[in-house]
Amino acid sequence: MNSSAGIAPTGETVVIEKPVLGAIIDRLWRDGYTVVGPTLAESAIVIDQVRAIDDLPIGWTDEQEAGMYRLRRREDRAYFGYAVGPHSWKQYLFPPKTTLYSIEFHADAMTVKPNVDPVPSYAFLGVRSCDLHAIEIQDRVFLHGPYVDRHYQARREKALIIAVHCAVAASTCFCASMGTGPRSVRGFDLALTELEGEFLVEIATPRGAAICDGIPSRAATGYELGAAARIVDKTRDSMKRSLNTNGLPDLLYQNLEHPRWDQVAERCLSCTNCTMVCPTCFCHALEDVPALDGASSEKIRQWDSCFNPDHAHMAGGNNRPDIRSRYRQWLTHKLASWVDQYGVSGCVGCGRCVTWCPVGIDITEEAAAIRGDQQ
Amino acid sequence: MNVPRPRLGVFKFASCDGCQLSILDCEDEILAVADRVEIAYFLEATRRPLEGGFDVSLVEGSISSPEQIDQIKDVRERSKFIVAIGACANGGGIQGLRNFISIEESIAAVYANPSYVKTLEKSRPIADFITVDLELQGCPINKYQLLNVIAQMLVGAKPRVPDHAVCLDCKRRNIVCVVVSQGKACMGPVTSTGCEALCPAHDRGCFACYGPSHQPNTAALASRFESIGVPSDQIRRFFHAFYSTSQEFVAEGLRHV
Numbered sequence: 001m002n003s004s005a006g007i008a009p010t011g012e013t014v015v016i017e018k019p020v021l022g023a024i025i026d027r028l029w030r031d032g033y034t035v036v037g038p039t040l041a042e043s044a045i046v047i048d049q050v051r052a053i054d055d056l057p058i059g060w061t062d063e064q065e066a067g068m069y070r071l072r073r074r075e076d077r078a079y080f081g082y083a084v085g086p087h088s089w090k091q092y093l094f095p096p097k098t099t100l101y102s103i104e105f106h107a108d109a110m111t112v113k114p115n116v117d118p119v120p121s122y123a124f125l126g127v128r129s130c131d132l133h134a135i136e137i138q139d140r141v142f143l144h145g146p147y148v149d150r151h152y153q154a155r156r157e158k159a160l161i162i163a164v165h166c167a168v169a170a171s172t173c174f175c176a177s178m179g180t181g182p183r184s185v186r187g188f189d190l191a192l193t194e195l196e197g198e199f200l201v202e203i204a205t206p207r208g209a210a211i212c213d214g215i216p217s218r219a220a221t222g223y224e225l226g227a228a229a230r231i232v233d234k235t236r237d238s239m240k241r242s243l244n245t246n247g248l249p250d251l252l253y254q255n256l257e258h259p260r261w262d263q264v265a266e267r268c269l270s271c272t273n274c275t276m277v278c279p280t281c282f283c284h285a286l287e288d289v290p291a292l293d294g295a296s297s298e299k300i301r302q303w304d305s306c307f308n309p310d311h312a313h314m315a316g317g318n319n320r321p322d323i324r325s326r327y328r329q330w331l332t333h334k335l336a337s338w339v340d341q342y343g344v345s346g347c348v349g350c351g352r353c354v355t356w357c358p359v360g361i362d363i364t365e366e367a368a369a370i371r372g373d374q375q
Numbered sequence: 376m377n378v379p380r381p382r383l384g385v386f387k388f389a390s391c392d393g394c395q396l397s398i399l400d401c402e403d404e405i406l407a408v409a410d411r412v413e414i415a416y417f418l419e420a421t422r423r424p425l426e427g428g429f430d431v432s433l434v435e436g437s438i439s440s441p442e443q444i445d446q447i448k449d450v451r452e453r454s455k456f457i458v459a460i461g462a463c464a465n466g467g468g469i470q471g472l473r474n475f476i477s478i479e480e481s482i483a484a485v486y487a488n489p490s491y492v493k494t495l496e497k498s499r500p501i502a503d504f505i506t507v508d509l510e511l512q513g514c515p516i517n518k519y520q521l522l523n524v525i526a527q528m529l530v531g532a533k534p535r536v537p538d539h540a541v542c543l544d545c546k547r548r549n550i551v552c553v554v555v556s557q558g559k560a561c562m563g564p565v566t567s568t569g570c571e572a573l574c575p576a577h578d579r580g581c582f583a584c585y586g587p588s589h590q591p592n593t594a595a596l597a598s599r600f601e602s603i604g605v606p607s608d609q610i611r612r613f614f615h616a617f618y619s620t621s622q623e624f625v626a627e628g629l630r631h632v
Binding site: 041042043044046067068069070071086087091096097266267268269270271272273276277287288289290291292293294297302303304305308309310322323355356357358359 | 548
């Protein structure tokens with residue numbers, strides 16, 4: 001296909017030279033999108049605004065292990081040659097802190113004003129398959145239940161998603177065993193595979209096609225399609241960790257008094273890190289914050305965690321009074337009762353909870369220990 | 376809203392005045408409460424003499440000398456509600472480092488002629504002597520946390536002071552974990568919130584100046600410190616620096632000598 005000839009049809013796969021991705025980024029900003037994607041910050045690849053192609057962590061990768069993350073230089077100049085970092089797209093669809101509404105007090109009445117601040121139209125650049133599944137899970141939580149979360153909905157409906165098929169797996173990745181990757185199969189507008197000098201671009205939606213309109217590209221060859229498939233196959237084959245999901249919910253329910261819970265409680269800090277980096281965890285706390293002049297008050301929603309002792313505190317005390325009960329709650333919800341609640345596992349195998357646990361507790365190892373597997 | 380104007384007192388014991396400075400640092404915000412609260416006693420800011428009772432007293436500092444015991448009891452009698460503010464008032468503070476050695480040893484180390492020094496053997500928190508109604512941690516306290524407590528009290532709500540680990544705040548602020556990404560020692564996983572993750576936001580590990588979080592798993596964190604090569608005496612200092620009255624921190628520190 002010669003690209004200058006108009007909008008590429010949905011379902012087509014085209015090839016662009018690598019620097020042309022910069023033109024797509026420019027186009028997104030011009031069209032009113034706030035482009036967020038991988039970028040270098042502090043000591044990790046985080047998700048933040050991507051103004052230009054040079055903001056991507058070109059030539060960088062990450063080394064990950066349980067409780068350990070290090071940035072490393074690559075020998076090539078790959079644009080997406082790393083796995084997922086500490087942030088997920090949850091930061092943008094379900095922000096850590098949101099004002100839900102404010103209340104103004106008058107002499108004999110009060111006015112409630114919902115927060116209707118305009119939300120940005122995000123273009124998510126570089127979304128991995130595990131995270132597409134995570135977004136789909138949060139859709140079930142915030143959009144598909146009996147109540148729709150208006151704040152999530154406003155952000156979600158506007159978001160344009162450009163996926164990237166994974167070319168490397170971190171040692172903490174286990175999406176293949178969860179059936180959530182590494183190939184992105186749905187939930188994106190465009191999907192990229194990084195070849196040596198080009199990107200293969202799958203155009204999945206009219207919105208994605210509109211972004212590619214006028215962008216110099218050509219039709220993909222059969223060889224290129226094959227090469228792209230082999231890249232993702234190789235990533236799948238290189239994955240070291242796995243989680244055996246066979247009959248897992250029943251297995252966990254039948255082992256609520258397993259001694260392993262005591263052992264993991266000795267190591268667990270109950271610090272909340274695993275739940276915060278988890279792209280599907282959605283627990284939150286509501287708080288009234290009165291203004292100092294007494295004239296108004298705000299209702300604030302913040303990320304919270306089942307590992308925060310305060311989270312389960314109610315009249316009569318805390319129904320998860322120790323670390324053992326909190327860890328068990330998290331693992332059994334994530335891998336078992338989540339399935340009862342939402343029809344899918346709450347785990348997408350991204351490995352963030354493994355990497356970002358300060359003491360390196362590994363969800364795959366804990367589940368395997370309950371099962372009695374030898375690891 | 377018709378709320379009677381409560382009388383507020385600010386009292387100081389053994390301390391560096393840093394928490395009182397945090398109150399003075401509320402320049403802009405204090406105007407919003409100026410006509411809702413009567414600041415009846417605050418030597419760092421005004422010269423009004425100590426008279427009458429107080430609806431709310433903010434108490435800074437630890438109890439470190441014999442006469443302070445009488446003074447804090449007097450403050451209690453004058454006050455309906457006492458908020459102990461800061462690491463000194465609630466955990467003994469930096470001066471609590473002397474609690475780990477003999478008093479003779481520490482006096483001799485500081486004073487050339489110690490004959491006139493009247494001191495208690497240990498630097499002790501306010502709650503060892505009187506009933507404290509609310510504790511605000513930190514060295515120094517966070518002014519926004521204090522203002523929020525005042526705002527909550529003014530609307531008649533029970534003040535809420537969370538004590539979860541600092542990590543939750545790091546993640547709410549998108550701060551990358553310095554333990555995982557750089558192998559730095561950080562007390563955040565066992566330290567109470569309140570500072571909004573100030574040190575990790577500046578690429579440093581947490582120093583635990585807000586004291587222990589709820590049910591801190593100190594042994595697991597100390598074992599992690601060992602595995603990333605933190606020397607034993609440094610692990611002890613992490614646990615003993617600010618809250619020498621916390622049983623969990625003191626016991627963990629003593630395991631690393």
